[in-house]
Amino acid sequence: MIPSFDIVILIFLVVTAVIALTLKDLLASAMVLGIYSFLMCLLWAEMSAVDVAFTEATVGAGVSTVIMIATVYQTTRKSRD
Amino acid sequence: MEAFIANFNYWIYIILMMIGLFAMIAKKNLIKKLVGMSIFQTAIILFYVSIGVKQGATIPILPEEAVHPKTTAGETSHHNGEDGDAHAGELPEIDAQDYTNPIPHVLMLTAIVVGVGTLGLALAIAQRVHYHYGTLEETEILKQIQSGQ
The missing domain is CATH 1.10.287.3510 (Helix Hairpins)
Structure with missing residues (x-):
């Protein structure tokens, strides 16, 4: 556990979470959520939970981003809040 | 702080x-x-x-030396493979504090x-x-x- 690296990733996590929720464009919101998931994966690799990091990179960041983009293309891109 | x-x-x-x-x-x-x-x-x-x-x-994840201790010659390696239990005391100590x-x-x-x-x-x-x-x-x-x- 490297404390300074840890703190930088955690601050970026909060920033990306807030950005993903404030964007009006749902496609951009899904992409920022993918960035959030990859940052989470990096944090877990750094916290020496490598198995969780693998699963998050494939399932959390990969599959959930893809299905969210598929839903945005099936429905609408605009959001009011 | x-x-x-x-x-x-x-x-x-x-x-x-x-x-x-x-x-x-x-x-x-x-x-x-x-x-x-x-x-x-x-x-x-x-x-x-x-x-x-x-x-x-x-x-x-344990390093390989902790599970399969290194042997010097091929003869002892072969012997070690047959009765591993007799050489179990040669394994290095594994401390739980070293692993998450x-x-x-x-x-x-x-x-x-x-x-x-x-x-x-x-x-x-x-x-x-x-x-x-x-x-x-x-x-x-x-x-x-x-x-x-």
Whole structure:
């Protein structure tokens, strides 16, 4: 556990979470959520939970981003809040 | 300040969980609610993985020397392979303090997969809602339901 690296990733996590929720464009919101998931994966690799990091990179960041983009293309891109 | 830095993971865990809860309640768009749910789930996983972290510990995978001790000649290697139990005392000591606790990791692997399952199901329901009402905004859906009756 490297404390300074840890703190930088955690601050970026909060920033990306807030950005993903404030964007009006749902496609951009899904992409920022993918960035959030990859940052989470990096944090877990750094916290020496490598198995969780693998699963998050494939399932959390990969599959959930893809299905969210598929839903945005099936429905609408605009959001009011 | 020292305690704040030492428990920084837990502070961020609480902040992320409250951001996700706020989004699930206050955001009117259905996809935004699901983004909030995803953040909420990963915040709880962050809490569990933070429990297993130890200072100065490495990943919970044993090095090869700890499992198969090195042998000098081919003859002894062959002999060692036949009755490994007789040479078990030669194995180096494995200290649990050198490895992070893998139990929370294994629990959270299931939680990640379940999280993606719930997200996929909820997105499928959101697609059906959009197909039926033509919008993803909660207020407009409620308005259509009330005017229809």
